[in-house]
Amino acid sequence: MAEEVLVFGAWGSPFSRRVEMALKLKGIEYKYIEEDLTNKSPSLLKYNPVHKKIPVLVHNGMPVAESLVILEYIDETWKDHPILPKDPYERANARFWAKFIDEKCLSAIFKACWGEEYEHEKAEIEHEKAVKEVSELLQLLENELKEKRYFGGETVGLLDIAANTIGYWLGVFEEASGVELLTREKFPKLCNWANEFVCVTAIKENLPPRDKLIAYLRNRFGAGNASK
Amino acid sequence: MADELVLLDFWPSMFGMRVRIALAEKGIEYEYKEEDLRNKSPLLLEMNPIHKKIPVLIHNGKPVCESLIIVQYIDEVWRDRSPLLPTDPYQRAHARFWADYVDKKVYEVSRKIWTTKGEEKEAGKKEFFEIFKTLEGELGDKPYFGGETFGFVDLSLIPFYSWFHAIETFGEFNIEAECPKIVAWAKRCLQIETVAKTLPDQKKVYEFVGQMRKRFGLE
Numbered sequence: 055m056a057e058e059v060l061v062f063g064a065w066g067s068p069f070s071r072r073v074e075m076a077l078k079l080k081g082i083e084y085k086y087i088e089e090d091l092t093n094k095s096p097s098l099l100k101y102n103p104v105h106k107k108i109p110v111l112v113h114n115g116m117p118v119a120e121s122l123v124i125l126e127y128i129d130e131t132w133k134d135h136p137i138l139p140k141d142p143y144e145r146a147n148a149r150f151w152a153k154f155i156d157e158k159c160l161s162a163i164f165k166a167c168w169g170e171e172y173e174h175e176k177a178e179i180e181h182e183k184a185v186k187e188v189s190e191l192l193q194l195l196e197n198e199l200k201e202k203r204y205f206g207g208e209t210v211g212l213l214d215i216a217a218n219t220i221g222y223w224l225g226v227f228e229e230a231s232g233v234e235l236l237t238r239e240k241f242p243k244l245c246n247w248a249n250e251f252v253c254v255t256a257i258k259e260n261l262p263p264r265d266k267l268i269a270y271l272r273n274r275f276g277a278g279n280a281s282k
Numbered sequence: 283m284a285d286e287l288v289l290l291d292f293w294p295s296m297f298g299m300r301v302r303i304a305l306a307e308k309g310i311e312y313e314y315k316e317e318d319l320r321n322k323s324p325l326l327l328e329m330n331p332i333h334k335k336i337p338v339l340i341h342n343g344k345p346v347c348e349s350l351i352i353v354q355y356i357d358e359v360w361r362d363r364s365p366l367l368p369t370d371p372y373q374r375a376h377a378r379f380w381a382d383y384v385d386k387k388v389y390e391v392s393r394k395i396w397t398t399k400g401e402e403k404e405a406g407k408k409e410f411f412e413i414f415k416t417l418e419g420e421l422g423d424k425p426y427f428g429g430e431t432f433g434f435v436d437l438s439l440i441p442f443y444s445w446f447h448a449i450e451t452f453g454e455f456n457i458e459a460e461c462p463k464i465v466a467w468a469k470r471c472l473q474i475e476t477v478a479k480t481l482p483d484q485k486k487v488y489e490f491v492g493q494m495r496k497r498f499g500l501e
Contacts, residue, residue: 104383104416116372123378130371142358143344149351154332194332 059084060112062098064091066267068219069121070109071260075215076125078256080132122152125212137212151198151205152216159195160219162187167231168275181279188235195220196244203250210254220244221251222261229264230271231278287312288340290326292319294490296389297349298337299441299480304353306476307437308360312339350381350438367434380420380427381438387413388442395453396491397498407453414461421467432474436467440477443468447484448491 059077061084063070077084089098089108101110101117111118111127118127129137138145166184195217199205205213214221224236225248238245251257272278289305289312291298305312317326317336329338329345339346339355346352357366367374391413394406417439421427427435446468450457458465471477495501 113372118372118375118379120379120382123375123382126378127371127375130374142355143341143346145358146346146351146355149354150346150348153348153351 058112058114060087060110061085062087062089062095062101062110062112063108064089066262066270067108068223071262072121072215072218073109073111073124073128074260075218075257076128076137076212078260079137079210079215080128080135082128082132122149122156122216125215129212135209137206137210137215139206139211148205148211148213151195151213154194155216155219159188159191162191163219163224163227163235166235167227167233167278169279184279185233185235189240192220192236192241192244196241199243199247201243204247210251210257214247214251215257218251218257221248221257223267224248226264226267227271230268231275233279285310286340286342288315289313290315290317290323290329290336290338290340292317292336293482294444294487295336296441296445299444299482300349300437301337301339301352301356302480303437303440303476304356304366306480307364307366308356309363310356310360350385353434353437366437368428377428377434380435384417384435384438384442388439392442392445392449395449396495397500399500403453407455410449410453411460414457414464418461418463421463425470426467432471432477436471440468440471441481443471444481444484444487445491448488451488452491452495 059082061070061073061077063073063086065088074084074086087095087097089095091108094106098108098110099106101112102108102119105119107119109119109121109124111124113127113131118124125137138148162184166181166188169181169184204210205217220236227233228235236244236248252261287305287310289298289301291302291314293316302314315323315325317323319336322334326336326338327334329340330336330347333347335347337347337349337352339352341355341359346355353366367377391406391410395403395410398406420435424430426432427439446457446465472481492501
């Protein structure tokens, strides 16, 4: 029986792009279905009734949801170009940092760029606090990267893919909002990594167009904290 | 060389209980170190500098953090016995999805019930039942979330049962009345020796939560 792989995603979402990056790295063909998140399809609601979110991977009719769960499923199903290391300790480490990025980084970055509305006097202080928090989080990632070319070592791995929010979306958020966060002087390793990351074919082919994303973000969230 | 294992933990922590059950299921010996969370040890701060939280499993001096990550680590290192996750990739993904659901939903809603009053508490109770109804749906007619045997999802959820008496009493509601399947499932899990030996007494947890509430000014 021919294999059928479907990916339900949204063009601008780093989470659904992760799934596509992993499939591309492993040379797996799939059919992509773009979801309008303001008008979710019956298929999406059927395949992910619990969270009703993208991404969802459907493999021969069987759905898998939650991007990090999907990445592990992809790695266990298609053994070419493994994205997790073999050693259990290193695997635990990759999982730890992927979870860290998802739970801590994205919301902190968003807060620094677009934040909540504060009264004028408070706004400055709260913005500085938000920027400082992102700085501390990025420092932890900078330290974790050490001298490695990628988080995965010599080749792109699960953690690099999970860090796509840092490797590409962060730069887009910065440009859209005017807030500077990932500076070369403070985070040289992370900047080098981001440059290498976006050049990898499987990654490059799955990045949403920069201008389109900036326009979308500015339209949806406003001009950003730098202008306040 | 003998394995050296240390678990940094806190007796009422549901997250710590997950790791204790996993270690017991695999029959692994380890040194248990109780942490005072209001006065964290230098060892804890050194082994988990990012989150400064328990549980932390220290294996031959190297720390592993985050309870579900620790459980998967244990399953991968001691893979010759008592598997905690299924072998089939789809079933593994299914287990990880539901364990992730438990992680994202159950702790927060439980906490909401015993730390708030009035409208917020009522909203918490409503949400609690919605979440547990969803879990009951997933359980279906199976004896365990893992199917015929106790597995990863069961392990991720069962520790919360030791908090049910506290949540019910402070929440002023009856969990068994609304979610009989979940309570039946929990009692079934408690027939398992490793689970029964690991979970603390519900009354002890209730007293502990009572003390916490006093500290939060709720009593």
